[in-house]
Amino acid sequence: MESLWKSKTRSFHFQGWKRLKSRQLFYLILLANALAVSFEGYAQGVLGGVNSSPDFIRTMDLSNVQDYYSPQYASDTKTIKLGGVTAVYYFGALWGAIFAGWIADKLGRRTGLQLGCLWCMLGTALEAGAQNTNMYICARVIAGLGVGHMNVIAPTWTSEVSESAHRGKSFALVFLTNYGNIALAYWIGFGLRFIDHGYSSIRWRLAFAIQAIFPLCLFCLLPILPESPRFLLTKHKDDKALEVLAHVRANGDATDPAVIQEFEEVKSNVRSTEDEKYTDGYWPIITGRGTGKLHFGRRAQLALWLPLMTQIGTGISATTIYTPTLVSAAGWGDVKSNWLSALNNTVGIGGTVIAMYIIDPLGRRKSLLIGSLAQSGTMWIIGAMSICTISYPNLSPQYGAASVSFIYVFTLIYSSTYLIINFNYPAEIFPTEVRARGMALGITGWAIGLGCGALYNPVLFQNMGGKGFFIFAGLNLLFFILVFLFLPETSGRSLEAINVLFETNNPLNYAMEKRYQEFRQQERAASGDDGGDYQEKMEVEEVGGRGDALPPV
Template sequence: MKSQTYQLLIGLFASLGSFLFGYDLGVIGGAVASDAFVNTFHNPAANEIGAVVSIFTGGAFFGALVAGMTTNRLGRRKTIILGALIFCIGGALQTSAQNLGYLYGGRCIAGLGVGILVMIIPLYQAEIAHPSIRGRLTGLQQLFIGLGATTAAYTTYGTTKNFAGTKNDQWRVPLGVQIIPAGILAALILLFPESPRWLMDHHQHDKALHTLAKLHAAGDVTDTWVVAEYEQIKAAIQDEEENGASSLAELFKDKACFRRLVLVAALQAGCQMTGVSAIQYFAPDIYKQVGVDTSQALLYQGISYIWGIAGQISTVLFIDRIGRRWPLILGNLACASSFIVTAAVIARFPHVGPSTQHSLLWLFLVFGWIFQFAFSMTCGSLTWVIPSEIFDTKTRAYGVSIGCLVSFAFNTMIGQITAPAIETSGWRYFLLFVICNVTNAIFFWAFLPETKGVPLEEMNRLFRETGWFVPGQTRSYQTELAVTEAEIAEKGAMAQHREVA
């Protein structure tokens, strides 16, 4: 099997954890809007619905914290198992819920498991990936989030259409389906290799070398790239140990580390403030603003998720060619444009006749699909790609964990305030996302350097040798890994020449 194919298969399987996150994001809006749910839980108020949504991301906040503290001890694979098993428990509790308190508990526990998975999976993918396909591999996180959300949308659409409003299967079946991929992930992840960087950090050097060879050279431990990569990882970890980089405090004390932490926090907060979570959680409520009922809203949202998958596939195919920085900037501007149209349509819709309303509905749908494509190709994917690649081995788990904490904190806030905000402010609420998308674009233009093709062990160099303000700076150096590989190849050629002589 080709090494790139092997890496891709590992990345695809690990992304089942990302699928769970997307599924739970997509399923809850349809579940809580179903007639059976409303009847069973006695027509819950907007703030109670908000709590059902936001307590999941509240649990995920603590899950990301747990993962950051445990993965350096347990390893990447065992941390994935922990997250998947916790998610199974939460999924079972949600499916069997008899009252809102019961449901809150299941949502919180499932969120805890998802927080662990969402933090660890892109980190694991980045650590097994060759630099030339690292963006493609870590971009699978957002692709599988999209696949999960799409599956959820059509599952809830199907149960809403085919089960009577008096049958709790309308919402129990969609909530129960998510347990299956979680169980598969927990059962089979140990069949795949541990992160070679984690192995090296725990002094399992021989195993790390053989893992690198299997990942990047079809098992050839004498391959010049593998030997160069092994030596570079070993030297980087030794340097980190000698300079105390294993401390969480290093993220705040070291200027280059702190710069990366600020970027990751801004990236994750900015992603949530694009407005994507408001759309995912409350699609039926948003579609009501333009006269669409719950069943039809779920169908339209399913189409929207398909556009999102198209964007995510584009990321996987092209991100290692086009880079990270400019797609992120342009993606935020596209999202801002979409919300301008959305707000305008919702504002005008009640004041025009049926013919114009029909045209406005299609305008609303098209720009919603444009948003989903643009977000998924850029902001959504890159908020997982960039944090997983810019930290060094010793601080990576802490840095990615803190980024996830910020993401889930903002996600929880959006989940809690969106339903009441739509009730009270209507179209004006969506102007918030226009402003945030524009400020995101300006921030990333000013402060985010390009990381395409930079080996993980050379990110320290990149962030130490460039200033905070990025425009006008150029990166023209050859990577140290490429230089080391060339030196090893030259030594090997010289040795062969001497043997022949």
């Protein structure tokens, strides 16, 4: 009787996904990945309220002011120390990403996320209960280890279950919760500041504790989900991979022609490289040695530098750092400063919704190119308005309002272009057997960029004021050139077909596109179809074949 109960329980927990329709299963997998990136979003946003809490500042010995009840106690802080205890989180994320890349490729996407959940919950508990700086630093590193797992595996898994026509929209749906939780954390921080006039330890301890909800929910959800079919193929579990793919694509119909075609394409790609030495470790991926025409080294550079330059050079972290200064200079009070910051991140939710509808039809390259130019333009304006806010006190409310308004515009542009692509691009350009480790390089760049930003942005604006925005305006123009020259398009192309882009020795985009078109011509010749029907077929394939895995939102 006991064995029968265990059998039924195991069947319910681990096979229940077979009873779901394809769209239901697909969205359930997206929900799991959304919970993963929700933690990272909340963890970013929560610091806005935590770092302005007087009790937190006192507990961590971060203030330059002796009087605890002075209005300047939480604002006049030890800049370097505050930046350091913030940035150490990204040190943990860097190592978490490296571990997660190996674990996810060797043990599976679900196992890697479960380990990440444990790290996140442990780190959150320690953050909420921190009694001094040393304990807080340890907590930040542990939480960072967890978020490194989340940020590597969630994009990897999302890319592997999404059809090429909707891969960008799938990422946007997942990362909608990321920006949503940044905004949620800011609004929670805004609400908690009214407890005991903002001096209560609840203001920051409860804010930290709430973030444990997301990894806890994810940990409970993961056992009832199937493993990625692409990962299963790397472990020679072909029947299981076909079964999962059929349930994600065609309501369990393993005889569906589109399912069979995709399965065979992925299987052929995996089998062609499974005996190569570069499938083990990171060094061959980073250097490209022994990878031949696959050019992993070039892909590693793109995966590393796109998130790095997004975080370190677009100016997204700078706007967060300098907004309180602008609000103060404009003569607005602390309450208004807090809700304006929360509103800025709420605007980011709208930008992510826009990304859902433009990132696939417009493409990754065009989105980044347009985003670079638009972000540069807004940075020039924000810089000029910021200087005027400080220089002309009698007009500071007007200039301050203009500055904050254009910060909102910048956030809208960033969240509709760079935000999604800096996460989904690294997950798209690597083959299945090393995809998680390739994504780990992207998260490494993200962690380095955010960590450095947490350290240098306060110092930059302390010394340069609003002129610091002009640096980011110039960097965005530089990024436009780099994207134009080196980033190939991945939108509407299968994860396996993207390999063709990197077969050429020339790293410039025009050469990679030329090689891809040659590949298409060879496919056309091999098919023996030279009429309009073939061209129509190719156009359908270029945007993802079936196109019904993700319905309109």
